[in-house]
Amino acid sequence: MALEKYRAKRNFKESPEPAGDAKVVAERARAAKGAKPRFFCVQKHLASHLHYDFRLEHNGVLLSWAVPKGPSLDPSTKRLAMMVEDHPIEYGTFEGVIPSGYGAGIVMLWDRGTWTPEVDDVEAALKKGDLKFTLDGYKLKGSWVLVRTKGKWAGGGDRSWLLIKHRDDWAGEVDITDFAPLSVKSKGDFADILAEANPDIWISHRPAQGGEAGALFEKIIQRALEMRGEPKDEPKGSMGSMGSGGSKGSRGTRSVGSKGSAKSSKGSVSGKR
Numbered sequence: 266m267a268l269e270k271y272r273a274k275r276n277f278k279e280s281p282e283p284a285g286d287a288k289v290v291a292e293r294a295r296a297a298k299g300a301k302p303r304f305f306c307v308q309k310h311l312a313s314h315l316h317y318d319f320r321l322e323h324n325g326v327l328l329s330w331a332v333p334k335g336p337s338l339d340p341s342t343k344r345l346a347m348m349v350e351d352h353p354i355e356y357g358t359f360e361g362v363i364p365s366g367y368g369a370g371i372v373m374l375w376d377r378g379t380w381t382p383e384v385d386d387v388e389a390a391l392k393k394g395d396l397k398f399t400l401d402g403y404k405l406k407g408s409w410v411l412v413r414t415k416g417k418w419a420g421g422g423d424r425s426w427l428l429i430k431h432r433d434d435w436a437g438e439v440d441i442t443d444f445a446p447l448s449v450k451s452k453g454d455f456a457d458i459l460a461e462a463n464p465d466i467w468i469s470h471r472p473a474q475g476g477e478a479g480a481l482f483e484k485i486i487q488r489a490l491e492m493r494g495e496p497k498d499e500p501k502g503s504m505g506s507m508g509s510g511g512s513k514g515s516r517g518t519r520s521v522g523s524k525g526s527a528k529s530s531k532g533s534v535s536g537k538r
């Protein structure tokens with residue numbers, strides 16, 4: 266039941282995303298009773314807009330929030346988090362390319378680990394709109410809170426929350442999205458994930474689809490290239506301040522070079538800017 270919305274939005278013949286198994290939902294829901302650590306992950310998602318999908322395991326599914334600017338370790342920086350449909354547990358390790366349809370773009374497993382509620386009753390906390398919890402991931406650790414904003418953000422309805430770091434040893438001023446931009450699964454950046462999933466895209470310099478979907482994907486490919494080691498004095502375009510790190514230096518350019526024709530594609534992207 267919890268995954269109906271998730272499934273309705275997707276065509277699993279076209280998308281590599283998992284459909285979610287009802288048995289897994291039931292098993293995990295049973296196993297997760299009580300306050301022991303549960304799975305959490307953050308997926309960095311380069312779609313029409315870059316965002317970070319923050320997911321907490323609860324009742325056999327992943328409660329999910331889309332965080333446009335990503336998490337901040339600075340307790341004074343509150344990050345808008347739009348609650349979205351529950352995702353299957355199996356989604357939590359997904360990384361790859363969604364070639365078309367809902368969420369088309371590149372998904373990177375940006376952080377993963379466990380979360381522990383700091384309250385006895387998660388259901389009640391969600392209903393109240395104030396969920397305190399501890400994270401133990403590779404990048405995100407310590408105490409956090411998700412607070413619902415009661416329609417403070419235009420158009421958000423009751424889906425808009427704020428993700429806020431509590432003051433503790435794991436808080437700090439470092440911009441974690443910039444400092445640690447890469448995958449915890451493959452160690453790669455978006456361009457690496459794209460190359461891994463579909464080398465043809467690199468060889469042909471353009472996606473297989475034409476029309477609007479093709480144009481969107483072309484933009485996403487360009488963005489993936491821009492996000493790795495572009496000269497720092499270049500304008501960051503619509504990226505604003507977020508996620509512009511990419512992988513700088515020799516590591517970032519190595520795999521582009523090894524893709525042959527992709528290198529000239531990178532050149533032409535930089536040339537236009």
Ligand code: MN
Pocket residue numbers: 310316318331368
């Ligand atoms: Mn997303």
